[in-house]
Amino acid sequence: MSANRKGDRRERELVNKLDEAGFAVMRAPASGSATDRELPDVLAGDGEQFYAIEAKSSAGDPIYLTGEEVEALIYFAQNFGASARIAVRFDREDWYFFHPDDCYVTDGGNYRVKKETALADGTDLDELVGHSTQARLDG
Template identity: 80%
Template sequence: MSNSNAKGNRRERELVNELDARGFAVMRAPASGAATDRELPDVLAGDGDVFYAVEAKSSAGDPIYLTGEEVEALVYFAQNFGAKPRIGVRFDREDWYFFHPADLHTTDAGSYRVKKEKALADGTDIEELTGESEKTGLDDY
């Protein structure tokens, strides 16, 4: 396992623990050997009222990129599962921030990009995501 992979797994476990601590039932999808060719979201979380399918990405500071396929697979799974699709991003020494795929910048090549400044300025933090903060607005989709 490469170093960045190990770090990604550690970050995912961190996210799972944070959601768990906030009363969500959480599952990490298996990274490989999935039953279908379609990508599975990294994390599934629900508290009985709201359900999220999360694609989790972390970076030292460079922009985070997702392929169009990754995002399409997430949205497809979330819709069929009855969950809200979210991209979770975490930059070093920062918290997790969440975006609906429609709110991400799309590149000319058809991939999706999140810059650190954008995450800090516009991302939904975990308190907001889990309903621990009054500031909502993601309920629309």
């Protein structure tokens, strides 16, 4: 399966999970290709929380995003009134979310998320949407 088809499938999976969590969700397929404007892969909101999400998946290698991708995500999110998030998914793992400031920046200005970092430090979907155990205890 081509990387693009796999990435598209992963983005649709993320959209479905956010929809199941009660969010209104829009996917911008092939973001950036239909317009000169850089668009996030996914927009999601539930009336209280709004996210502009750049989604990446990998079989197990670290996930890299260019500095330009992340800058465009932050720019769009700020202008839209959303929180910028980088969503990563490694094979046989769940989705994990990071604020761009929480990602490692390489000497070349690219952003990197390793699988170990995602599993140890990433925000899972339940926590992102406010369904975490702590949120249920607090609520």
